[in-house]
Amino acid sequence: MLNNGNLWWIVPFASLAGRASGQDSPAPPPATAQTGCVSGDCHGSVLGRSFMHAPTAQQKCAACHVATDAAKHEFQLAAAPDQLCVTCHSIKKFDFSHEPVKAGQCIGCHDPHGSQFRSLLKADPLGDLCRSCHDAGAYSDRRFVHEPVASQACILCHESHGSWRPHLLASDTRSLCLSCHSAVAEGVSSARHVHSPLLNTPCTRCHDPHASDHAAQLKENPQSLCLSCHTGMAEQLSTSSTVHGAVAQEQACLNCHSGHDAEFPALLERRPIDLCLQCHSQPLSDAKGRTLPNMAALLQDNPFHHGPIREGDCTACHDAHASSHFRLLEHEYPPEFYAPFTLDRYALCFNCHVREMVLQPFGAGITGFAQTTPDGLLNLHYVHVHKEKKGRTCRACHEVHASQRPFHIRESVPFGEEGWALELNFTQTQTGGKCAPACHDPQTYVRPGKSLLKTDSEDLP
Ligand code: HEC
Ligand code: HEC
Ligand code: HEC
Ligand code: HEC
Ligand code: HEC
Ligand code: HEC
Ligand code: HEC
Ligand code: HEC
Ligand code: HEC
Ligand code: HEC
Ligand code: HEC
Ligand code: HEC
Ligand code: HEC
Known part of the structure; x- marks a missing residue:
């Protein structure tokens, strides 16, 4: 997950002197005084950024850099690298702290001098900041990447320093998701039938917050997902001699059910008969290759409808899922x-x-x-x-x-x-x-x- 190429900054600061006096640069003056570091061609680059760190802007370079050998222009940080920032800043303690914050690796994200991004951030917090350490390619092999993740806006869901919740989450998962997906909350509060996990299970039980190979960010294919809780149904499917084609093909359970809420009982998207006829409005082949008639046409051509069909209830006789009786009969x-x-x-x-x-x-x-x-x-x-x-x-x-x-x-x-x-x-x-x-x-x-x-x-x- 971590981008090791970015760990250069844990090199002790003293060695920076060598870089600063590299062959391409003009030889620096002996640092006899800790003032006037920014003059002429020297160190102008640490100033003039859109957002400046107060001590740098005030050219109090010595607050952080102390000369170890003024003649050789060698410096050392004023404190151990992991202690430097917390000499002036106190960092709140959380139950869950982000690893680099715990380790005092503040400059993994912040530039000690200044930055074009707010909060002295080294990169755009809605862009490249997190992926400088977290593998940018982590989700690129998935078919569906959640939009805020695709745009690298990790901080819309995660705290960067620490959180009272696992995984640095900015709030509890449900509120987090609903803060953007208010339509889901509206559906749940207005629908006549609500799937109980929507009320008492984190959304991440069914959805992957980052990326997925399944539509709607589902963690598994719909059938496996549903059957992971509906074990009685799993048992019925595995023990019946005939499993309805509708249960396995395309969207599987979602061919008929909603994952969240619905106007009809049993989380059905429509009246049972309308559901059935959405597929049975053409001839279909059964498992043995025999042709099943176009039921919609049959009902249209024959005026006398059997009682349960007049009621719109095909499942009065058929099990919509699976059965060991002929023709999925109950x-x-x-x-x-x-x-x-x-x-x-x-x-x-x-x-x-x-x-x-x-x-x-x-x-x-x-x-x-x-x-x-x-x-x-x-x-x-x-x-x-x-x-x-x-x-x-x-x-x-x-x-x-x-x-x-x-x-x-x-x-x-x-x-x-x-x-x-x-x-x-x-x-x-x-x-x-x-x-x-x-x-x-x-x-x-x-x-x-x-x-x-x-x-x-x-x-x-
Ligand atoms: C708040 C602490 C702090 C202050 C104030 C500060 N620096 Fe730094 N500086 C650092 C740290 C930490 C590093 C090493 C990490 C890095 O390069 O990002 C560093 C690196 C450097 C480097 C070498 C790497 C580079 O960015 O070029 C130079 C040169 C430098 N500082 C010059 C200055 C000058 C000049 C000032 C004053 C105008 C100054 N610094 C003020 C903390 C500070
Ligand atoms: C010598 C004291 C001192 C040290 C050491 C110091 N800071 Fe600061 N820092 C300040 C002051 C003063 C401010 C301005 C505070 C304010 O405006 O409220 C500040 C502000 C900040 C801000 C807020 C900037 C903003 O725009 O809101 C960040 C981020 C920050 N410092 C990070 C760091 C990091 C990272 C380090 C270690 C590399 C560090 N500071 C070391 C004194 C220090
Ligand atoms: C993983 C990246 C990351 C690391 C590591 C990190 N910060 Fe920050 N820090 C941020 C971000 C992002 C913000 C802006 C927060 C926001 O706007 O929600 C911030 C904000 C700040 C601020 C200004 C706002 C505030 O919360 O007071 C200070 C000061 C600060 N950080 C200091 C530090 C210090 C000190 C460390 C090391 C102990 C540190 N940060 C480590 C990402 C980081
Ligand atoms: C300086 C490197 C670095 C940067 C930048 C960084 N992280 Fe991390 N992050 C780590 C390390 C190290 C860990 C701990 C190892 C791991 O879980 O991969 C970690 C872990 C995490 C975790 C898992 C926490 C848990 O308990 O499961 C989250 C979430 C996270 N980082 C989010 C972010 C976000 C959001 C950003 C951008 C604001 C970010 N990180 C930027 C280094 C970094
Ligand atoms: C839409 C909200 C959201 C966004 C955006 C988001 N995450 Fe997460 N992330 C979560 C949630 C929720 C969890 C906890 C997962 C769980 O409970 O199963 C998590 C867990 C994590 C973890 C620890 C567990 C794991 O899956 O490895 C890391 C690391 C992490 N996220 C990194 C990131 C990074 C990096 C980004 C930006 C590219 C990001 N997240 C964007 C919501 C989000
Ligand atoms: C920062 C806002 C934001 C947060 C927080 C957020 N999402 Fe999203 N989500 C979006 C956007 C934007 C899209 C893409 C546009 C759309 O389809 O609505 C999206 C798409 C989705 C989709 C796919 C919709 C489809 O038709 O394929 C699902 C599922 C989803 N989010 C679930 C979640 C879950 C679960 C959480 C909590 C872990 C969450 N979202 C948190 C903004 C957010
Ligand atoms: C029991 C599993 C389950 C849980 C829990 C769940 N979802 Fe879903 N969600 C689904 C399924 C299945 C779909 C696809 C529905 C479809 O295609 O008809 C879906 C679709 C979505 C979509 C895209 C379509 C739409 O309705 O906009 C979003 C956004 C979404 N869920 C967000 C959430 C949020 C937010 C939560 C938590 C409050 C949540 N889901 C909890 C199973 C679940
Ligand atoms: C996290 C576990 C979980 C997952 C995953 C899950 N369900 Fe449920 N489902 C439940 C619980 C709990 C109930 C309510 C208790 C009951 O009636 O058995 C329920 C009830 C139902 C009901 C009956 C509702 C009623 O009013 O009679 C249907 C239909 C249903 N689920 C379909 C699905 C489908 C389709 C999926 C896959 C998209 C799915 N479930 C995924 C836990 C789950
Ligand atoms: C062809 C449409 C259809 C498909 C596909 C379908 N169902 Fe159903 N399901 C129904 C109908 C209609 C009812 C209500 C009538 C009944 O009880 O038979 C129902 C009822 C249910 C119930 C509640 C009553 C019970 O029997 O326990 C659950 C739970 C359920 N289905 C889960 C699932 C799961 C899980 C899948 C996927 C493996 C699935 N369904 C696929 C049509 C379907
Ligand atoms: C998503 C499409 C779809 C939906 C919706 C659907 N069916 Fe089917 N049905 C099929 C397919 C495909 C077959 C033939 C293949 C098979 O069952 O293996 C089939 C076969 C059947 C069979 C014959 C089974 C056999 O093998 O003898 C019956 C009976 C049946 N369906 C009744 C229903 C009823 C009742 C409903 C409504 C609750 C319904 N179907 C909804 C697609 C669907
Ligand atoms: C040999 C032909 C034949 C067979 C076999 C047959 N029926 Fe009938 N059935 C009829 C006729 C003819 C009527 C119309 C009686 C009338 O005109 O009142 C009828 C009427 C009915 C009625 C209407 C109420 C009544 O009794 O008059 C029902 C219900 C019924 N049959 C059910 C069944 C069932 C169930 C079976 C199989 C167990 C069955 N039938 C087998 C010929 C048959
Ligand atoms: C779920 C209940 C149900 C099942 C199962 C059922 N029927 Fe019926 N049947 C009805 C109803 C309701 C009527 C309409 C009675 C009325 O109109 O007074 C009816 C009417 C009939 C009629 C015509 C009677 C009339 O007066 O017009 C016949 C014939 C019939 N059924 C035969 C059968 C046969 C054969 C089976 C078994 C294959 C069967 N039924 C299974 C509920 C059922
Ligand atoms: C009263 C009970 C009953 C109802 C209600 C009922 N069916 Fe059937 N269905 C049967 C029986 C019995 C068979 C087997 C017929 C045979 O082979 O004689 C059957 C067979 C089928 C077949 C296989 C093709 C065939 O003709 O053998 C399909 C497809 C089918 N039904 C779909 C439906 C649909 C769709 C509905 C709702 C519009 C429905 N059924 C309502 C009893 C019923």
Whole structure:
């Protein structure tokens, strides 16, 4: 970190006499008196600077230089180099003192005679001063350098002599950062949902104050940063069979969450559905290379939206992060067209819908998909779904996101390995329907009770 090339000044002052009488310079007069050092061609350079040190300006050279051999024009400092300045100046004691100040190396930063910079500084305190010792190239290999650091304005954050805080900080980190980033404070105080570390953790837990390889001065890539505290989430990601592409790609967690504050719960930047559709408004490929439909177009083209989607809540069924269920579902749902029946397999749907629909073969008031038979009112959901072997899964008849018809009855269903479209040939009526799929002969059912349809669509007889 330190620039050793700058340590020349710790050479004992006595040796300066040799320099002063170097061959290029005219021989100095014998210093019989300690006055008149600045005369003719001699030592004019120590005067006339914009900011002069009082004793030098007054030409009290002897306050600091005493002759050891007047004839040879040899001098010595009036006190040991690390004591010279503190003979006149008292330096405040801090819990944390800057190393060169502690060591009395005042002239590492100050010119004892005068300077063009204020406070007799040897270089611009908003420019080169600090980098005369601290490696100027320290951050140049990073992609993003914090602006005040890039402009070498170290003293906007650090004290130069000492501080009551570690790292010579000018104030506590949070106030320091907020002194320039007032918009962050405004966000935190006005937003409805605030990330708790913003209130009780130093900003430097997440941001590097100097430079970083990650945008927004983040200390790590967003995913590692977030997971360094959210260990439960880290566990979920590492133990699930599918991790959502959104969690890893591009901005990772920041694709959906804010790091500071947000108007929506769970630090979401927008309503969940708007978040989802910002990526799912084009076909995407899943991990196995299969094409996922353009969900935004699907919702636009199909007027009947499933209840949770009307509420704007895709995460009612999907885990936004990772899951071991098919298609990132929150609960079990069979991926196939046929599945042997167990209630557990349909945990997703029966998290919201009444399970009697697939458990009771007969009875009124269970479902509208029913037919009067000599044995009673036959539950056609039971008939199709509740089978030991080739039970039809819900997808055989229903769309899950949106459909052209009420009850989310689908037009066709992908079938078999190839996923070819099996036409349902369903005709919906005000009181029930008729379907003629490839599965069986055309069948009609008449819903018990009154019309359940909410629409009086002209298409429906
Ligand atoms: C407050 C103490 C102080 C006073 C007053 C002072 N000097 Fe110095 N001077 C130093 C120190 C310390 C050094 C050595 C470090 C350096 O060169 O920066 C030095 C270095 C020098 C040098 C050799 C290096 C150089 O800068 O050329 C000369 C010559 C010199 N002083 C002349 C003078 C003259 C002439 C005066 C009076 C007009 C004077 N000094 C007043 C502290 C002082
Ligand atoms: C002989 C006494 C004396 C010595 C030795 C001395 N100073 Fe000073 N220094 C003064 C006086 C007097 C002032 C003017 C004080 C004021 O204006 O309040 C001053 C002012 C300063 C200032 C403030 C300048 C400004 O513009 O605000 C700095 C910085 C400083 N000295 C640094 C040093 C350093 C570094 C050394 C050692 C190389 C040193 N002084 C040695 C007497 C001394
Ligand atoms: C790392 C650089 C650095 C070192 C080393 C350093 N100073 Fe300073 N000093 C500064 C800066 C920068 C200022 C101006 C402070 C400001 O404006 O905030 C300053 C200001 C001063 C002042 C005038 C303002 C004040 O605080 O009274 C004096 C006097 C002073 N220093 C004396 C010393 C003495 C004596 C030493 C050695 C014991 C020393 N400095 C070592 C950087 C340094
Ligand atoms: C004369 C050489 C020198 C100059 C000039 C200098 N420093 Fe230092 N600085 C040191 C040394 C030596 C250390 C202690 C070793 C280290 O931490 O690298 C240090 C340490 C530090 C530290 C770390 C303190 C800690 O406890 O972690 C900070 C911060 C710092 N300096 C800031 C500055 C700033 C700001 C400036 C410019 C105003 C500056 N330094 C100018 C020599 C210097
Ligand atoms: C925006 C404020 C800010 C600026 C500007 C700044 N620093 Fe720092 N610096 C800090 C903070 C905050 C820390 C403490 C880091 C921590 O707590 O992890 C620190 C720590 C340090 C340290 C000690 C720990 C380390 O990272 O090595 C050094 C040395 C240091 N800074 C040098 C500098 C130098 C040199 C400059 C100018 C090029 C500078 N700083 C500019 C805020 C700043
Ligand atoms: C002296 C003023 C100042 C201080 C103090 C300061 N910053 Fe900055 N910061 C800036 C400036 C100027 C920029 C660049 C302009 C911008 O993006 O706002 C910046 C940029 C940033 C950025 C990047 C913004 C982006 O969009 O890439 C982050 C993050 C940041 N600062 C965090 C911090 C943190 C954390 C601290 C406290 C350790 C801090 N700043 C202290 C002035 C400051
Ligand atoms: C829990 C981690 C975390 C903490 C703590 C944190 N930030 Fe951030 N900050 C972030 C993330 C993540 C981003 C990037 C957000 C984005 O791109 O949406 C960011 C962005 C920023 C930005 C640039 C964008 C903007 O909003 O202007 C600034 C400036 C900033 N933070 C300052 C601060 C300050 C000041 C503090 C302390 C009060 C702080 N941060 C505390 C994580 C954090
Ligand atoms: C310094 C540790 C820390 C880091 C880093 C961190 N968080 Fe948090 N986060 C917390 C704490 C503490 C809470 C509040 C306790 C809780 O609800 O678990 C929280 C809560 C949350 C919440 C829930 C808020 C709510 O209202 O339910 C979300 C979402 C969140 N963090 C996302 C993130 C994201 C995204 C990142 C990365 C940019 C991140 N966190 C980085 C500590 C952290
Ligand atoms: C595709 C958008 C998206 C991405 C990417 C995402 N989240 Fe979330 N996250 C959400 C949504 C939506 C919620 C709220 C609904 C819920 O609870 O499922 C949430 C909730 C959370 C919560 C609070 C509730 C809980 O489950 O504990 C935390 C913490 C969280 N996310 C952290 C993260 C972290 C860490 C990452 C990155 C590894 C991340 N999120 C990536 C959308 C996302
Ligand atoms: C940042 C873009 C992005 C956002 C935002 C996003 N997704 Fe995704 N999603 C993807 C990508 C890319 C894939 C396919 C790659 C993968 O998952 O591995 C995918 C795949 C999926 C899959 C299929 C997973 C599988 O492998 O079977 C589901 C389901 C899904 N997303 C639901 C959602 C939901 C719900 C939301 C909103 C909470 C959402 N997505 C937000 C990019 C995104
Ligand atoms: C009622 C539960 C539910 C809701 C709400 C829901 N999904 Fe799904 N989603 C599913 C089911 C079940 C599947 C599997 C469909 C299948 O293969 O039959 C699925 C599959 C997907 C797929 C994979 C492509 C496909 O058609 O198989 C994507 C992408 C997807 N959903 C995104 C979303 C988005 C975006 C939202 C919000 C607009 C959303 N989902 C809302 C249950 C739901
Ligand atoms: C998060 C709760 C939730 C989940 C999970 C869920 N649904 Fe729904 N479903 C609803 C809501 C709410 C409605 C709308 C009810 C209304 O409009 O009265 C609905 C309506 C329906 C309808 C149309 C009923 C009508 O009266 O129009 C069908 C069919 C349906 N869901 C099938 C399914 C299937 C199949 C699954 C499993 C893949 C499923 N649902 C999972 C909440 C859910
Ligand atoms: C063989 C086709 C078929 C299968 C398989 C099927 N349904 Fe249905 N479902 C229908 C029909 C047709 C209706 C419309 C009934 C009406 O007209 O009232 C319906 C209606 C519904 C309704 C609306 C309320 C009601 O019961 O009338 C829900 C909820 C529902 N189905 C959920 C499911 C769930 C969950 C599954 C999978 C466990 C499933 N369906 C499997 C054909 C089917």
